[in-house]
Structure formats: C-alpha cells, structure tokens
Amino acid sequence: MTTNPADLIKPPVVVPRDDPHDKFVTTLKQAGYGVIHTALTRTVKLPQAEELTDPDLWQADWLVVTSKTTVGLLPNPLPNPHIKVAAVGAATSAALQARGIDVDFVPADHSGTGLVAEWPGGAASILLPTSQLAADTVPHGLTKIGCTVNRREVYTTAAVEKLPEVIAQSWPSVGIVVVTASSVGRALVELVEPLGWRRQKLVSLGEPTARTLEKLGHPAHAVASSPTPEAVLEAVESLVA
Numbered sequence: 001m002t003t004n005p006a007d008l009i010k011p012p013v014v015v016p017r018d019d020p021h022d023k024f025v026t027t028l029k030q031a032g033y034g035v036i037h038t039a040l041t042r043t044v045k046l047p048q049a050e051e052l053t054d055p056d057l058w059q060a061d062w063l064v065v066t067s068k069t070t071v072g073l074l075p076n077p078l079p080n081p082h083i084k085v086a087a088v089g090a091a092t093s094a095a096l097q098a099r100g101i102d103v104d105f106v107p108a109d110h111s112g113t114g115l116v117a118e119w120p121g122g123a124a125s126i127l128l129p130t131s132q133l134a135a136d137t138v139p140h141g142l143t144k145i146g147c148t149v150n151r152r153e154v155y156t157t158a159a160v161e162k163l164p165e166v167i168a169q170s171w172p173s174v175g176i177v178v179v180t181a182s183s184v185g186r187a188l189v190e191l192v193e194p195l196g197w198r199r200q201k202l203v204s205l206g207e208p209t210a211r212t213l214e215k216l217g218h219p220a221h222a223v224a225s226s227p228t229p230e231a232v233l234e235a236v237e238s239l240v241a
Helices: 023-030 047-053 090-098 112-117 137-144 165-173 182-192 207-215 229-240
Strands: 013-015 035-037 041-045 062-065 084-087 125-131 148-159 176-179 201-204
Touching: 013 023, 023 035, 023 229, 035 165, 041 182, 047 125, 047 148, 084 090, 112 137, 125 137, 137 148, 148 182, 176 182, 176 229, 182 207, 201 207, 201 229
Parallel strands: 013 035, 013 176, 062 084, 062 125, 125 148, 176 201
Antiparallel strands: 041 148
C-alpha cells in the first residue's frame, strides 16, 4: 500500500522568530506544519552603536548592511544622504526601505559570499556596521578586491535567559528546529541541553551555520539551499518524507 504524502503526520517545527507573520513561519504553516515560533536569542547593543551618529564615519562610498538587526541601529536619516547602500539579502533590503533608505545593490546570491563575488562598487571605501559575532567573509573579501572597510561592531547576540516555556513544554514532541544563524545554534544547544535530545532534527540556514552546529556536536540533518522560505520548506520536507 502506497502512503500519500498528504497523509503523513507532520512533526511540530520550531522556528526561532517572534513574528507570527514571519515568512518562514507562514510558509511552513501553509504547508500544514504546526509551528512553534519564539526567539531563542536577544540583541545586546554595543558602545560602537552610539558612534554611528558621528558624521565622520559616513565619509565613505558605500554602506554595507548584512542583517536586519543592524538596520534598527542606523541613524535616521543617514548622516550622508549620498552614500550608496548594499544589502546582503531581500529581508535586509526590505527593512532598509521600510525606514526610507534606498538600496543600490542586493546580490543574487543572498549571502556574504555572494555580496563579495557580485560586488559592483570597485575599490571603494565602505562603512560596515555589523554584529560582533559576524564572520569575516564580507570585510576580508572586500578588502581583497581593493576596498577599504571600516568594520564597526554595533551589537552582539546572546541566548535568552531561559528556554521559552512554549518550547520547554513541547520539546519531547518537536520534530525539527530551523536554525537560522550560528548564534541561534549556540543558544539552542545551551538552552535545551538540560532537557536532553531525542529525535529532534536540525535544518540549517546556510553552510556557516551548519559548520557551527557541527562544532557544537549537533550536525545539521539538512541545509537550506538558500535563505528563503521555499528553501527552508524544502529542507524540512526532506526530513519528513
């Protein structure tokens, strides 16, 4: 007897996002998954964030933004209205535009590697406000092609103080966790270790996060091919069939 995929019981999926309208959350729900969505990390603002109001920092050709979190720390309006703006992906670009900041460049490959490979600005001067935990992919890559990069570490990410109750209570039945960043992977392992691991499977949003999970001793069972809701759904589905 052949089982219809529609008849399979789909396991609960944890997506570490607070927003119930997040596209990862809504795409999985539309596909029939029960989704537990709550943040496992919190943003900690660093002193260098205050320096972003200094006009001297903005005497650069380009502003490069590699996360939505960074967008919320930018002064509004930007001290240099003529600076060109690059965003690492669609979500970051949308966040910038929501604040009235025009975006000049988004790579087709929505990643730090893609931004470097597709860089259109030549040997430019760049302001790069970023996370303290961000990889060196972008600054090192742009420096290698002749850019002058001013990296400013404006925030860091830490685990929430305790595992959210909604995850703690449902953890034995959770089938899959979507790990959206290395910081989320570290927080997940730290927070759920007291509960123990059963058959929960991990979907990594990209290879850098997959490498972090490997180092933590919890290798990803699937890696999304791109940081999009459709790719995440495909990765999740690959673990259910």
